[in-house]
Amino acid sequence: MSERSAAARYESMPNDLEPYWMGFTPNRSFKKNPRLLVSAEGMHYTTVDGRKIIDGTAGLWCVNAGHGRKEITEAVSAQVGRMEYAPAFQMGHPAAFELAARLVQLMPGDLDHVFFTNSGSESVDTALKIALAYHRARGEGTRTRLIGRERGYHGVGFGGISVGGMVANRKFFGAMLPGVDHLPHTYDRSKMGHSKGQPEWGAHLADDLERLVALHDASNIAAVIVEPVACSTGVLVPPKGYLEKLRAICDKHGILLIFDEVITGFGRLGATFAVDYFGVQPDLVTVAKGLTNGAIPMGAVFARKKVYDAFMQGPENAIELFHGYTYSGHPVACAAGHAVLDVYKKDGLFERAKELSPYWEQAIHSLKGARNVIDTRNLGLIGAIELEPLKDKPTARAFDVFLRCYDKGVLIRTTGDIIALSPPLIVEKSHIDRIVETIDTSLKEAA
Numbered sequence: 001m002s003e004r005s006a007a008a009r010y011e012s013m014p015n016d017l018e019p020y021w022m023g024f025t026p027n028r029s030f031k032k033n034p035r036l037l038v039s040a041e042g043m044h045y046t047t048v049d050g051r052k053i054i055d056g057t058a059g060l061w062c063v064n065a066g067h068g069r070k071e072i073t074e075a076v077s078a079q080v081g082r083m084e085y086a087p088a089f090q091m092g093h094p095a096a097f098e099l100a101a102r103l104v105q106l107m108p109g110d111l112d113h114v115f116f117t118n119s120g121s122e123s124v125d126t127a128l129k130i131a132l133a134y135h136r137a138r139g140e141g142t143r144t145r146l147i148g149r150e151r152g153y154h155g156v157g158f159g160g161i162s163v164g165g166m167v168a169n170r171k172f173f174g175a176m177l178p179g180v181d182h183l184p185h186t187y188d189r190s191k192m193g194h195s196k197g198q199p200e201w202g203a204h205l206a207d208d209l210e211r212l213v214a215l216h217d218a219s220n221i222a223a224v225i226v227e228p229v230a231c232s233t234g235v236l237v238p239p240k241g242y243l244e245k246l247r248a249i250c251d252k253h254g255i256l257l258i259f260d261e262v263i264t265g266f267g268r269l270g271a272t273f274a275v276d277y278f279g280v281q282p283d284l285v286t287v288a289k290g291l292t293n294g295a296i297p298m299g300a301v302f303a304r305k306k307v308y309d310a311f312m313q314g315p316e317n318a319i320e321l322f323h324g325y326t327y328s329g330h331p332v333a334c335a336a337g338h339a340v341l342d343v344y345k346k347d348g349l350f351e352r353a354k355e356l357s358p359y360w361e362q363a364i365h366s367l368k369g370a371r372n373v374i375d376t377r378n379l380g381l382i383g384a385i386e387l388e389p390l391k392d393k394p395t396a397r398a399f400d401v402f403l404r405c406y407d408k409g410v411l412i413r414t415t416g417d418i419i420a421l422s423p424p425l426i427v428e429k430s431h432i433d434r435i436v437e438t439i440d441t442s443l444k445e446a447a
């Protein structure tokens, strides 16, 4: 096979789609009908066949500042030229320390230390390991049990799938971590269907944590991990008072509370973090995605002072935490992170998301009553439209709508029979109208 030109590699249909084994994708049908994107600017992607597509999903919930930001491009390319890599262990570079210092300034309370990773999955596994090691460092090494939640998504590492609650992500992979329990998820359509923002019903579901404490004893439980808003299983907005209750029960029993803010971090709710939005202070917070606007992979874990301090004991020349990645605090990712934080601030994007939220809410709920829609829900710039599944064909109806929207120039995301939306925070009202109209039309045409 002849070598392709450099431009062709990036801009035209590949000769051979077979060797790339894609994740979370039906490979065979995708390769028969591939959907390839070749460039992006502002609110739009351009497809390999030259069509412009509105991005209703910020890529995969990550491109919060919109596409093609020159400030990020310049910072990244300058850093590749200056120094593409520095060892992450026993050595450092200024930009990583500077970024950690900027990040803790953004985070309220005493979540004042940052451990760098390369993805949301790594952030989750890092947070779980820190929680276990924290208790051990304090002489409470029996606290080994981890508690997640049904319908939770915490990435794809063994820690993340163990505490996660999506059956397809778990059932193929054996026994996973031992000593894991799950709280019930917080969604009940009969009690909260078509809620605008946080549902009134459901705070009591947090009490299930007391049941698990009664079963195992608190002296065996290390941490509880939840997404403040469970996004990947279809936008399950926490009932009013639920997160506050979880916090109180964790405090009562000395259990660490971890918020997985891989999606909710960096403005998605119209506040810097869900920690700000809900006014609930966890002990560890995981982030990724919006940290670098998706431009370069990067994740991070915020830890409260008491957690960090528990490790800073013993001889000063001893390593305190036997954990880290070759690319922790990668110089190029740090450059992207700095540029992205500048953009968020300069453009006031978190405030913008807050201002647009009521319009977004109204737009999402305008689909109540649309064909086959059984629920609509929203928070910040996140929205979900749940469809009645086709008989004996779960997911097929939503996927049909996805394909129709794509053909009409709108990128949406579906999970099960739920359409999940999360546009870049630069979205204009006219884009919101277009996204909703296109979904409405597609619903009318779909099976």
Ligand SMILES: Cc1ncc(COP(=O)(O)O)c(C=O)c1O
Pocket (backbone or CB within 6 Å): 118, 119, 120, 121, 122, 124, 153, 154, 155, 156, 227, 231, 232, 260, 261, 262, 263, 288, 289
């Ligand atoms: C809440 C949450 N945690 C973790 C992850 C995993 O992130 P990544 O795909 O970067 O590993 C995701 C990804 O969507 C997520 O939504």
